[in-house]
Amino acid sequence: MSAFKRVNVKGGISRQSILAPLREAQIVSSKPVFPAEILSTILDYLPVPGQLRFARVSKRMREMVYDDTRWVQRLQLMGCWDEKEARKSAEAARRKRSETLQSIHEEEAKRAGIGVNGTANGTNGSDNPEGPSVTLFDAAIEAAEHEGKTNGGPLKVAPPNEDGFDAIETSPRGRPAAYKSQDTASRIDIFAHVYSLRGFARQEYGKVYGALAPFYLDAIRCENHTHATVFRTYRDPTQQARMLFNISKFSNSDMSEGWQKRKEKFDALVGAFEMAVSKEFEQALDAGDVAGKMRKYAHVLAYLNGGHSGVELFISKSSIIGSRYRLGNALDCLNRKGPGSFSTEESYSFFSNVSTAFNEQVGIIDQIFPTSVNAIVPFVQRVGKAVISDYLTTLYDEAHRTNIESYLRAVSATCDQFLEMTRFLRPTSASGDDFYETLDEVIATIFEPHIDLYLKEELEFFKKRSSAEVNNWEKQLSEQDASMQSMFMSNVNRQADKRDFLTSFKKVVMMPVNVLPTFPMSSPFGGKPATAKALVNGEALATTEISGSQTSTRPSSPGVINGTTLSVNRPTTELPEPPTTELAAKAAIMNSRLEGIRSLFSIEVALNLVHTAKSSIERAAVFVKVGGHFASDARLQCELVFISLLQTLGTRHIKAGFDQAVDHLSKYKPKEVDEQQGSGVTPLVTFLELVNVGDLIQQMLDVFYEQELITTKLSDRNDFLNPAVKEKKRFEQMLDERVAAGLNKGIEVLMAEVEYLNATSxxxxxxxxxxxxxxxxxxxxxxxxxxxxxxxxxxxxxxxxxxxxxxxxxxxxxxxxxxxxxxxxxxxxxxxxxxxxxxxxxxxxxxxxxxxxxxxxxxxxxxxxxxxxxxxxxxxxxxxxxxxxxxxxxxxxxxxxxxxxxxxxxxxxxxxxxxxxxxxxxxxxxxxxxxxxxxxxxxxxxxxxxxxxxxxxxxxxxxxxxxxxxxxxxxxxxxxxxxxxxxxxxxxxxxxxx
Incomplete structure (x- = not known):
């Protein structure tokens, strides 16, 4: 263990100096970074010079300022950027670059003696470090192409410096920038030279800014509008108008702080110029100088803001607007021929005057306004609203207040005449298809407030007229029946009084009102003695005309139909002595009722109703020509009128007549009715005549439906859900059922007659x-x-x-x-x-x-x-x-x-x-x-x-x-x-x- 030696670890802390750790320490900066999104938003509120100065700060700031989307937005605000054109040019540039790269690779491969995709030994050609490389999006090549397209010369690209800032070339002192040296004509057409190229929106915007910004900034600074540079540079009003239009277009790209005030000042300048030009135009208009100043200043206003102010001024000063009351008076169409009448001549004269005056003004519009100004649309709208609508509203209100029939005729006739007038209105050379679309819109706008009320009143009028016609017929029949019974029974009472004096005396004393003296005495039916005779003999007294009121006391079925007038002239015969017994009187009454079966419903009444329905349908069908929802509403109204005709004529008139005829036939007793001369005066004969009339009425309705609804395409017979088709089938079914019931009862009566003949003969x-x-x-x-x-x-x-x-x-x-x-x-x-x-x-x-x-x-x-x-x-x-x-x-x-x-x-x-x-x-x-x-x-x-x-x-x-x-x-x-x-x-x- 004592032999163990410590080994120094590499990288460890040196213990030779205590300051060694301090030397190896590093100071880390923790300053916060401002977000790039906020900087980009701030740039939107800087003016263009401020953005260029901001770009000089650093490379990142320059990239932020030079971002193409920023300048595309400004071009879009001016209306100079077309995305389709930009996409098309980008695709064309991409194809061109691909072709260029392909040709470069082929040339290099040929020089090196290798394939396009590899070296001689099979390795990839990209392994050669010395080989030339070309990027797919070469900014230098793109810039050169763009410069050659726009300025006609190559663009020198400066190499970037190592400090991250680009060298900026400045113009020599004493020489203005490129666009400042342009002449006045090129500034006017500056927007014609702006292209939609991706990656070059900043350069395109620079063209416009260099040409128009000085005038724009000067216009918002000057106190007096006449001292503006644009008016001192351009003296011709046309050039001034075009330049002001360009500057106004350029001002839309101003998004920097205070742009609202600058916009207001510039609009005030443009307004002052427009006012001055409008005064000149108005003076020329009053003087009638159409080919001179009117044409000149109309073009100036057209260049300035599209000519809307000039068009409005011309319309307000137009003779058709100023003297519209001279074209016609709406009240002259009413009460010329009596109540319910309407004078179509007066309304036709009004529309004719409007057509003539309109075409004259259209000729003037073609002379003074350029083809780019569509002055006919507002002119037609103003004429329709101020002239025609005012005339028709006055006419309709007065007609509706005084007489409904006049109102219905007025609405339909004026609409038809209005539609006819539009065929003769001449469009301008610049109107195109918009003219006819505008006419349709004007017609719809004029009649929109009146169509619902008119269709409602049309249906109500027909219902009331048809109901009154049937009521009048029923009233005549009831009066005739009462008069007939009174005449027959009166003689019975007289004979009874003669045979029994005591009974007569008691009746005189107790009930004096029932006494019928032998001498002539007025009675409720005394004014119509001939009516009873005609009823007994089955004769008609007068000729019945469809166009007039029914003056005869008993209208009869016609013998000849000539279209408009139906008449029956029958010779009257002397009436035999009235019956003297109650049984004979009742028999005579029954005989007269059976004879009168043929008059239970009349073809004259049917024709009156059909003519009334025809007039209503023809009036309502006029609005089908207007189109839109007017056409569908009018078709539905025509079908409703036809349905009402079937209901009135079928249920109230024909069905009721057949029911009464069957009732009369059921009460027929051959033993109680005197035998008539000839074989044609029998109950079934009269009923068959009634069937013939009913069949004729049905044929009339079929022809009417075919001509008035099917031929005019107001209804579709193949649509089984159509209400008119369903109602027509119900009418035919009702008529078949009534005829079958009547024939059955008539056959019973015929067999009763046969049995009577067998028993008596x-x-x-x-x-x-x-x-x-x-x-x-x-x-x-x-x-x-x-x-x-x-x-x-x-x-x-x-x-x-x-x-x-x-x-x-x-x-x-x-x-x-x-x-x-x-x-x-x-x-x-x-x-x-x-x-x-x-x-x-x-x-x-x-x-x-x-x-x-x-x-x-x-x-x-x-x-x-x-x-x-x-x-x-x-x-x-x-x-x-x-x-x-x-x-x-x-x-x-x-x-x-x-x-x-x-x-x-x-x-x-x-x-x-x-x-x-x-x-x-x-x-x-x-x-x-x-x-x-x-x-x-x-x-x-x-x-x-x-x-x-x-x-x-x-x-x-x-x-x-x-x-x-x-x-x-x-x-x-x-x-x-x-x-x-x-x-x-x-x-x-x-x-x-x-």
Whole structure:
């Protein structure tokens, strides 16, 4: 251990001196560093000379000042920087540098005898320390290119000093800077030589600063505006204006402290100059010097600030604005021809004067203002607001206050004339497409305050007018009905008073107001005696014109339609004596009501409503030309007018008329109504005339919808959600339902008439010649009976009424229904007759006549029923001695085509005049004597009759109407009425041959 020696550690503290640690210690400075972001923000508030002095402080300060984004911002404030152009130039420079580097590498490789990407021994060429190197962004090359582009010469690049400061070249004493030596013309066009180049924004801004900053700084320092350097340097007003515009543009880049005050001072100088030029322009305008001073100073103002002040001054001094009251007076359009009128001549004259004056001013604008000034837009706006809008507002307010119809005509007519006037307005050479867009905007602005009120009033006006038209019609009908009843019942009261003096005396004493004296006396309907006559005879008194008010007391359907006037001239006949009994009076009233069915709704009323709707739609459709939301609102309004037309004409007029007609038909009783001369004066005939009128009205509406809404593209028929299309379908459905209900009731009335004719015209000796007392059964007429002829004439005359006026499908259904009910009526009629063998010939003739008529209807299904009826008439021709053959005919179901069952044929056979003589023989031939199954068959027949439905109304069930009602039900009714009714036990069983 004593041999151990200490070893000195290297780097340890030397113990030779105690000051050694102090010598090795270092003093570290901890001064705070100012953030660069704050310095950059402060630079934004320094003027340009201050920023250049700040750049001389250090290299980092210079980089901060020379930052390209700082100067790009200033160029953007002046509107001189185009980012697209800068991007395009940067890409072009990058491509050029790439091409230059590629060519340099290729040349070096050729000189060294190696490839472009390596040395001769395969090593990378970049390992050669002596090889030349070129950076991708060489500032010297870029600067040289920029200098050559801008100044035409290369830029000398000074090498940086070791202390971090660049050497700054200064101009020799006595020689100004480069841009200070420029002439005045180049300063005016300085912005034309500023380019958008990335990395050189400071140099580009320097051009502008050197050319315009002296004038800007001088302008804000001088106290008197006339002493400004810019006015002493440039004497021509045009050059002064252009220079002031450049300086104003340059002042936008002033962001240093106090820029607001400097901007205000400079704007004051520009304002003073603009005021002076405007005075000169106004004097030239008053003097009318268009080609001289007006043109000169208009161009000066255009160079100064775009010419807005000159345009405003010209518009305010324009003759069309100053003398607008001479163009026309709005109130002259009203009350020229009476209430509700509107004079389109006066409004047309106004718009014509406006068009002429406008085109004259446009010619002046083209002469004085340069093409860069679009003076037509503010001119059109001012004319629209100050001239046209003021005129129309006055007109509309007064028209709306006095008469709504005048208001509606005024709004539509003036809008149409305004749109027509715009076609003749001449644009300026500098207007372009903006002129027509401005016209559309002006039209929309003018009519915007009025369109909503107009469309609302248009719809309300149509509703009130159509409602008043229908109310007037209904009032006339009610007055006519009351007058008719009063006239008919008055004579009954007079005759009653004459027959019973005591009763008349009591009525005079107790109720004097009911006494109707024999001498003429005024009454509430005394002023219209001819009206009652016309109602009874079904005549019209006067010609009805669509354009005027309905002066006739009973408008009637027209005979000829000539477009605008519908008239009916019918000769009046002498009225027979009024009825003298209450029953006859009620019958006459019913007859008159049935005759008056055709007047329950009128085609004249329909035409009036259609014409009113046409006028409303045409007025509202004018605003479709305006476009925008005006077009959609106008289309919707036209559809609403058409919907209102359908609702008024359909629900209130046509539907109500059909309902009243059906009600009158339901009360028709042929036995209580006197038979009219001719086959055309029957209830169904008058109803079919009503159907013809309804069909004609529907065709009118179809044509109206097609021409007024579809052709003009106001509505789309293919849009099933369109309210007009839906309402039109509802109207057609309503009309079909009303016509079907009326025809059904009319067919019932027709069949009632047929039954009445059969009951009154069919003589007992027609089918049983021996039944008449003193008649000769051997002498008879084998032709059809008079009753059958009248029935065929009556039915055929009614079925022909629908030919050509209704749809073929509806006509077929109508004819089939008439044929089936006629078949049921004839079966019922046969059950009431007694038919002999000799009378069967006339019956066969009648059945052949009916069959021939049914053939004309061209309905095969219906023809089968009358074939069976014709075959049925053969059972009466069988001689009583051939009873067995009769039983065979009755049991032959195929003979009657399945229409009649054997039980039903048996019932018809019971109507033979000799039935009680051949009954036992027929039954013996059909069932046999002593057959054990006879009682069973009788029970079956009773059960089959018990389940036959008894429908009171043949329309309750289709099959009951076609089969059960005319057969089973009718047989039971006839059996109850006939004294020859068989006992129930005598009812034949189901016919089944033994």
């Amino acid at each position: 069919q003589k007992p000796q027609d089918f049983n010649p021996g039944a008449a007392s003193g008649g000769d059964p051997d002498v008879m007429d084998i032709g059809p009976s008079q009753a059958a002829i009248q029935v065929i004439e009556t039915v055929s005359s009614h079925t022909r009424m629908l030919v050509g006026s209704t749809d073929k499908n509806m006509l077929d259904v109508f004819n089939q229904e008439v044929g089936m009910r006629l078949f049921a009526a004839l079966c019922k009629h046969l059950k009431r007759q007694r038919i002999s063998v000799n009378g069967s010939l006339k019956l066969i003739s009648d059945m052949n006549l009916y069959f021939t008529y049914i053939q004309t209807l061209k309905n095969e299904d219906l023809l089968q029923f009358f074939k069976a009826l014709r075959e049925l008439s053969q059972i009466y021709l069988v001689d009583p001695a051939d009873a067995k053959e009769l039983a065979t005919i009755i049991a032959d179901g195929d003979r009657f085509h399945g229409i009649f069952r054997a039980e039903e044929v048996y019932q018809f056979a019971e109507r033979r005049a000799d039935w009680y003589q051949i009954k036992s023989k027929v039954e013996r031939a059909m069932y046999g004597i002593g057959c054990m199954l006879q009682r069973f068959f009788l029970i079956q027949v009773e059960a089959s009759y018990s389940v036959v439905p008894q429908y009171a109304d043949p329309s309750e069930h289709e099959y009951s109407r076609l089969y059960f009602y005319p057969l089973a039900s009718t047989v039971e009714r006839v059996s109850q009425e006939s004294p020859e009714r068989l006992d129930h036990n005598d009812t034949p069983p189901s016919i089944v041959p033994p």
